[in-house]
Amino acid sequence: xxxxxxxxxxxxxxxxxxxxxxxxxxxxxxxxxxxxxxxxxxxxxxxxxxxxxxxxxxxxxxxxxxxxxxxxxxxxxxxxxxxxxxxxxxxxxxxxxxxxxxxxxxxxxxxxxxxxxxxxxxxxxxxxxxxxxxxx
Amino acid sequence: xxxxxxxxxxxxxxxxxxxxxxxxxxxxxxxxxxxxxxxxxxxxxxxxxxxxxxxxxxxxxxxxxxxxxxxxxxxxxxxxxxxxxxxxxxxxxxxxxxxxxxxxxxxxxxxxxxxxxxxxxxxxxxxxxxxxxxxxxxxxxxxxxxxxxxxxxxxxxxxxxxxxxxxxxxxxxxxxxxxxxxxxxxxxxxxxxxxxxxxxxxxxxxxxxxxxxxxxxxxxxxxxxxxxxxxxxxxxxx
Amino acid sequence: xxxxxxxxxxxxxxxxxxxxxxxxxxxxxxxxxxxxxxxxxxxxxxxxxxxxxxxxxxxxxxxxxxxxxxxxxxxxxxxxxxxxxxxxxxxxxxxxxxxxxxxxxxxxxxxxxxxxxxxxxxxxxxxxxxxxxxxxxxxxxxxxxxxxxxxxxxxxxxxxxxxxxxxxxxxxxxxxxxxxxxxxxxxxxxxxxxxxxxxxxxxxxxxxxxxxxxxxxxxxxxxxxxxxxxxxxxxxxxxxxxxxxxxxxxxxxxxxxxxxxxxxxxxxxxxxxxxxxxxxxxxxxxxxxxxxxxxxxxxxxxxxx
Numbered sequence: 001x002x003x004x005x006x007x008x009x010x011x012x013x014x015x016x017x018x019x020x021x022x023x024x025x026x027x028x029x030x031x032x033x034x035x036x037x038x039x040x041x042x043x044x045x046x047x048x049x050x051x052x053x054x055x056x057x058x059x060x061x062x063x064x065x066x067x068x069x070x071x072x073x074x075x076x077x078x079x080x081x082x083x084x085x086x087x088x089x090x091x092x093x094x095x096x097x098x099x100x101x102x103x104x105x106x107x108x109x110x111x112x113x114x115x116x117x118x119x120x121x122x123x124x125x126x127x128x129x130x131x132x133x134x135x136x
Numbered sequence: 137x138x139x140x141x142x143x144x145x146x147x148x149x150x151x152x153x154x155x156x157x158x159x160x161x162x163x164x165x166x167x168x169x170x171x172x173x174x175x176x177x178x179x180x181x182x183x184x185x186x187x188x189x190x191x192x193x194x195x196x197x198x199x200x201x202x203x204x205x206x207x208x209x210x211x212x213x214x215x216x217x218x219x220x221x222x223x224x225x226x227x228x229x230x231x232x233x234x235x236x237x238x239x240x241x242x243x244x245x246x247x248x249x250x251x252x253x254x255x256x257x258x259x260x261x262x263x264x265x266x267x268x269x270x271x272x273x274x275x276x277x278x279x280x281x282x283x284x285x286x287x288x289x290x291x292x293x294x295x296x297x298x299x300x301x302x303x304x305x306x307x308x309x310x311x312x313x314x315x316x317x318x319x320x321x322x323x324x325x326x327x328x329x330x331x332x333x334x335x336x337x338x339x340x341x342x343x344x345x346x347x348x349x350x351x352x353x354x355x356x357x358x359x360x361x362x363x364x365x366x367x368x369x370x371x372x373x374x
Numbered sequence: 375x376x377x378x379x380x381x382x383x384x385x386x387x388x389x390x391x392x393x394x395x396x397x398x399x400x401x402x403x404x405x406x407x408x409x410x411x412x413x414x415x416x417x418x419x420x421x422x423x424x425x426x427x428x429x430x431x432x433x434x435x436x437x438x439x440x441x442x443x444x445x446x447x448x449x450x451x452x453x454x455x456x457x458x459x460x461x462x463x464x465x466x467x468x469x470x471x472x473x474x475x476x477x478x479x480x481x482x483x484x485x486x487x488x489x490x491x492x493x494x495x496x497x498x499x500x501x502x503x504x505x506x507x508x509x510x511x512x513x514x515x516x517x518x519x520x521x522x523x524x525x526x527x528x529x530x531x532x533x534x535x536x537x538x539x540x541x542x543x544x545x546x547x548x549x550x551x552x553x554x555x556x557x558x559x560x561x562x563x564x565x566x567x568x569x570x571x572x573x574x575x576x577x578x579x580x581x582x583x584x585x586x587x588x589x590x591x592x593x594x595x596x597x598x599x600x601x602x603x604x605x606x607x608x609x610x611x612x613x614x615x616x617x618x619x620x621x622x623x624x625x626x627x628x629x630x631x632x633x634x635x636x637x638x639x640x641x642x643x644x645x646x647x648x649x650x651x652x653x654x655x656x657x658x659x660x661x662x663x664x665x666x667x668x669x670x671x672x673x674x675x676x677x678x679x
């Protein structure tokens with residue numbers, strides 16, 4: 001068996017407070033039933049499922065949360081939010097995690113690296129929605 | 137707002153303006169550009185045609201007691217008491233390198249070179265700052281929607297001063313977008329100017345050589361006479 | 375003729391021309407004419423889920439305010455703005471709801487809009503065209519206008535996520551909707567139900583994570599085909615693009631055999647109501663539906679009027 005000691009101090013509490021502020025949700029409402037992850041259309045592609053990420057936020061593990069790809073694979077389809085038995089807006093929590101990164105580290109998609117061929121083909125709605133979620 | 141006017145010896149009314157923080161008394165009838173030169177500044181960048189057409193003299197200012205930000209062209213705007221000025225002779229916004237011949241008048245052509253247009257928030261900060269009173273947000277939106285003809289029409293008065301690009305929270309270079317829209321519209325949507333092509337051919341075939349030679353040889357009085365006695369009847373049809 | 379203020383959204387003028395043209399043609403036939411707003415801006419989808427970002431809420435409110443001004447020039451027009459695009463519908467409905475509940479957010483947004491004389495008084499409603507069809511026109515009236523029933527088409531409705539989520543934006547029950555089903559049946563086509571009717575297509579990941587979209591599309595199309603569908607019907611231009619384009623890309627790599635065409639619901643209505651084929655803009659599609667339609671005799675034959 002291996003153990004990991006987790007720190008839970010001011011930095012962790014500040015992180016949780018910030019996520020709650022941006023999302024407007026109470027992170028401790030979640031009791032880890034897993035229904036969000038079960039309904040999530042992209043669960044198989046995420047390194048941590050939605051409920052696992054929420055648990056990490058609950059214990060303030062900022063580094064692990066920010067390194068995860070979960071929030072960037074989320075497409076804001078809101079299936080999780082409409083199914084949560086505690087009526088948590090789960091998608092808002094994902095958005096808050098994205099915003100937390102974007103408010104420091106401006107762009108998740110590097111717009112200047114999108115190829116001209118792609119820009120020629122893609123519908124403008126795809127660009128509009130992508131930039132709304134992945135740029136600050 | 138009360139204006140403090142100081143009377144000079146020859147009774148010119150002056151106002152107090154702040155050029156990059158330092159106060160100067162300048163005659164109230166001057167434009168911002170002339171006032172800066174009156175105060176002793178030599179303008180090397182940020183002046184061009186001095187007629188409101190080239191967009192070089194973009195100016196951002198506040199007025200004393202007023203928190204709002206204003207913008208204008210220095211050569212076209214009269215000074216006001218309490219103005220706190222700064223010039224923006226250059227706005228950083230790299231222009232896309234494109235070949236209009238290989239594009240089409242569509243939204244994709246605009247997004248190819250300026251994908252940041254998709255970030256437009258419709259906040260209208262750009263229109264509020266435009267010294268030409270263009271509805272900048274509208275032409276950016278038209279470009280995003282692929283309505284290139286409307287984008288070209290609405291952006292027609294743009295002088296490329298760049299003030300919109302500086303205020304944009306989505307960091308779009310609106311004046312470059314307008315330029316591309318106008319170029320695409322001119323090339324693909326508007327009619328070919330047949331009469332222009334004909335006239336250029338005529339010139340190349342020397343149809344006007346005689347006439348020009350005659351005009352060049354006239355004296356100043358001769359030219360004056362020609363000018364005052366001109367009529368607009370087409371001599372060929374008369 | 376009742377006129378509705380119609381908000382196109384940026385995509386309807388570029389990749390989804392067929393969607394718009396068929397919708398307008400059909401709307402005139404059923405006495406619910408869609409009149410485009412004279413000036414409009416992008417709604418800024420996907421809506422922000424943060425509680426504190428006012429900037430990203432300005433665009434939808436500006437649309438609502440501009441629509442209100444438009445309505446004042448129309449005759450017999452209710453205080454509603456009608457959209458065709460599901461993403462626009464969702465974004466506009468959510469923000470409209472937010473400002474109706476929270477005066478503070480509305481005040482801040484109106485402060486930005488005041489100088490442009492485009493403040494919003496929370497007196498507008500947002501409707502998707504499907505809601506108009508179901509609630510105002512009714513499926514019976516739609517059936518009456520059908521001259522060319524879509525026999526032979528086995529259509530699986532694909533809602534996508536935006537039409538049914540969240541609570542304040544959905545146009546039907548989120549787990550068991552039937553608005554598209556009823557429409558398909560009223561046009562004389564055969565209905566094929568698929569359990570993945572709202573399994574997210576991947577949406578904006580098409581820009582930089584195409585493999586995610588490919589995986590989603592494969593599942594969605596497979597589920598429909600396995601149950602006998604030979605076509606899909608959608609209400610969202612981004613879903614249509616993703617499913618259409620990815621099938622074509624995957625067909626090239628032989629990952630998907632026999633791709634199936636994707637229709638907008640107004641295109642189906644237009645064909646069923648005998649409108650000319652060219653307004654569908656089928657050549658904008660990646661998987662051209664025309665061969666299937668010709669094979670079933672739904673287009674390309676002389677109809678007795």
